[in-house]
Amino acid sequence: AQSVAQPEDQVNVAEGNPLTVKCTYSVSGNPYLFWYVQYPNRGLQFLLKYITGDNLVKGSYGFEAEFNKSQTSFHLKKPSALVSDSALYFCAVRDNAGGFKTIFGAGTRLFVKA
Amino acid sequence: DTEVTQTPKHLVMGMTNKKSLKCEQHMGHRAMYWYKQKAKKPPELMFVYSYEKLSINESVPSRFSPECPNSSLLNLHLHALQPEDSALYLCASSLGLAMYQETQYFGPGTRLLVL
Numbered sequence: 268a269q270s271v272a273q274p275e276d277q278v279n280v281a282e283g284n285p286l287t288v289k290c291t292y293s294v295s296g297n298p299y300l301f302w303y304v305q306y307p308n309r310g311l312q313f314l315l316k317y318i319t320g321d322n323l324v325k326g327s328y329g330f331e332a333e334f335n336k337s338q339t340s341f342h343l344k345k346p347s348a349l350v351s352d353s354a355l356y357f358c359a360v361r362d363n364a365g366g367f368k369t370i371f372g373a374g375t376r377l378f379v380k381a
Numbered sequence: 382d383t384e385v386t387q388t389p390k391h392l393v394m395g396m397t398n399k400k401s402l403k404c405e406q407h408m409g410h411r412a413m414y415w416y417k418q419k420a421k422k423p424p425e426l427m428f429v430y431s432y433e434k435l436s437i438n439e440s441v442p443s444r445f446s447p448e449c450p451n452s453s454l455l456n457l458h459l460h461a462l463q464p465e466d467s468a469l470y471l472c473a474s475s476l477g478l479a480m481y482q483e484t485q486y487f488g489p490g491t492r493l494l495v496l
Contacts (some may be wrong), residue, residue: 269426297481308490310487311473311487357423361481367414367431371424373423374421376421380456
């Protein structure tokens with residue numbers, strides 16, 4: 268069965284510092300991995316996805332993610348954090364057994380301090 | 382237009398009420414989803430419609446009744462809900478053709494409180 272794990276409930280970083288939000292996955296077959304962000308009382312916004320190709324995926328708002336097959340990881344990164352990046356981040360994998368299901372990680376709350 | 386809209390934004394209802402949530406998209410997407418999200422938790426899939434046909438029902442209680450009148454519209458009819466049904470209800474859509482690779486686009490959600 269497909270699954271994703273986000274080992275950190277919360278990540279704290281100072282504004283201007285690089286940030287990393289971790290995600291590991293377990294899938295059978297090819298992984299289709301996604302990152303979403305959720306601001307308070309809002310829906311999820313798509314940031315980026317890995318389907319195939321380059322291991323470094325660039326997304327919205329300056330975010331990028333590195334796909335590492337040997338470590339089964341898909342960590343989200345940003346070179347310089349902004350206070351406005353503070354939000355809840357979800358890593359997700361599409362269920363390649365059925366296609367319609369998206370399996371979400373538990374979420375990581377990012378706090379960026381000014 | 383990459384927007385999914387949901388109405389109402391907030392809804393308070395009693396346990397004997399009947400209400401409906403509405404979701405709309407005009408991106409030509411043929412797959413539409415309902416999710417339930419509790420505070421600080423990931424979204425939980427409830428229903429999936431593909432080409433206006435119900436494809437997935439994740440063992441949701443019958444007090445939740447989905448409806449897809451056309452390819453742009455998705456409704457969730459609510460009846461005799463329980464307080465534990467209070468949550469953020471999210472609608473999403475995707476193209477529906479190359480499923481595994483597709484991005485889901487989410488609406489802002491309806492915040493439901495059942496008294």
